[in-house]
Amino acid sequence: MRSVAITMLLFGVVLFGQPKQDTCVECHAAMDGDLQKPALLIKNDVHIANGLSCADCHGGDRTSDDPSVAMSKAKGFVGAPKRSAIPQFCANCHAKPAFMGRFRPQQRVDQLELYKTSVHGKKLAAGDENVATCIDCHSVHDIRAVKDSMAPVYKTRLPETCGRCHADAQKMAKYGIPTNQLEHYRTSVHWAALKKGDLSAPNCASCHGNHGAKPPEVESVAAVCGSCHVLFGQLYAKSVHQPIFSGAEGGGGCVVCHSNHGIQQPSTAMLAGPKAVCSTCHDPGTAGAKTAAEMAQWIDGLGAALKQSESVLAQADKYGMEVSEAQVRLADGRESLVKARLALHAFQPEEMHKPIAEGMAIAAETQKAGQSALHDKDIRRLGLAISVFLIGITVLAIRLVIRQLEANGSGYLEPSNQKGEI
């Protein structure tokens, strides 16, 4: 009895000792329209999940039922910030390492500083409130963690988020910039990879930056591409094309051949043929055009040879022949093809000689292994046919011996004679 009383007392203390519920959410949830919206959205907000609430950003007293107290300036209530004040509003916490460290020690705190260097930040500082601020990308009141797949800044969702403004011709009209970036990006190899779930594939922020978003300077395009395509970048930097394509006059490095947002799967059609990008500078019949055609031929030749080997090995494998070693070797051949495509970016044919020669040797070696396996398969079947034939002859011979043995009923014991001699 005594223990029950103590338990009830403790329960009461715990129950009534709890702070009052968040009156901001309670009151706003009972309202209509725009005033109700934040209270409904906030349940998915990352700040709520981390124990923060409306008053932590907007100030005021969330424990008071009285609106005049809850939203009094004396209690620090600031209400909704002006659009131009939003970056600083968020930075009140997000630029404070000590505060952010309480929730996520590895969280960066330089977003505001970066934002100030961005085109968005500069224009906002100049009084243009049309540009993106924190809430335009991260949303407001239902702000989700960047790694949350429902967040508008999640890797696969970001292009759509950027496109909300940048694909809007009306919004972009006064800046005189194109609005087809999203449309082009959606045709690119990068988007194809990202769409498939490859989160290492780049989105807008990978090249332009996120909080410090701006177009890469023409000079730095190769460096931006090279931050992922490292080896390509290194070869290109030493190539004959680097000084030509550099700078605004040159066209901006990688984008001269590969374009920017709508980067397509590269193929040898870029080197030779009617759609060759090389031909935009190198007229047909010139040394440059000939070299490009030659390089295309090498790559196509190696690709075809590897495909042929793959087909022969697959056929042998289908017949149950053990060709796994050759198949592993073929993977080395494919790597040589990749190396050859990489070496192309030095734009020196001799750089391609080694990987092409290695790849061709592997293709020949694996094709031979596949053909040998198929030949073995034929030999095995011939051996089988001969064996079965010989077994058949032997069985027939035994059958004849049995017939001869039993010609006069020898070897059988009749029921009437079971105890006698056989």
Added chain:
Amino acid sequence: MAAKAIDWLNDRLGVAAIREVAGHKTVPVHSATRWYYFGGITLFLFGIQVITGTLLLFYYRPTVAEGFDSVRFIMTRVEFGWLIRSIHSWSANLLIFVAFVHMFSVVFTHAYRKPRELTWGSGIALLGLMLGFGFSGYLLPWNQISYFATKVGADVAGSTPLVGPAIARILRGGEDVGAATLTRFFALHVMVLPLIAAGLIGMHIWLVQKNGMSTPPWMAASRIRHMKFFPNFFLREVMVWYGALAVLGALAAIFPWELGEKADPFASAPKGIRPEWYFLAQFYTLKLIPSHVWFFEGELLGIAGFGAVALAWALLPVWGTDRAGQARTRLVTGAGIVLIVYLAVFTVLGYVK
């Protein structure tokens, strides 16, 4: 000269006595005589296993680092290695299939009855050994499928009531399938099981020799014609063995046993992982049993059930015969049919689903 050599051997080994015994051995000739061949085929396939297994031993290395590569070496580099390994694998499967046929032929001809109770018992023990050979040999190539199938198999064995965890630990040589498991399975496969099998096969054949061939109970033994075992029946048996050899050769040449990928304990289990076909019925049954039945764990109950059925089956001569030693033909035939239907249906379902 040859006669002199035979006499010399006869003086020392008593070959004439063996010839004398063999000369008197007869085989009943009736409508079910063809089922007598299956014991011989099982023995023949076991012989094939011994020969091909010994040849594989020349190259196989039972370690996690080298096991898979040594089998690949056998398949790709060793002259006729592919043939030896493929025949060994195919023969193992045919052997178990033929052993089952042999067992059911004994059930349906009621050859387990007095005085052949021990012949039945040794046969059932041999069938269990063959399954043990299959289970232990399956892991030896150390490929992805065999590794994960063995993990499942060891887990199932670990669910045996009371002794399960100890069995699983002994089988695996630790808490998980690894290097210790491979060497254990190798030792079991090439030494422990063959030694036991040799003794049991010797006993089984001696019992067959001692008690003679059984005739079905519905046939009057006194009215049945007999055939001399040597050479009449033996030559026929050899014909069947040749046939089995041709089938094995064809399977090995047309469908060489695949090697798969080297086992990677850190990789996720391949999709649709399942044991060899001869464990499929039990595997599928375990999958169907709910996780809990009353107060018991489902898998534990399933394993206990299999154990009880296996024990009852081994004791067939006890409940399958009356006090006079006569077979309870309807009961045993019915039980045999139920078991065949269960094994066939659940094996197919286990394969399809």
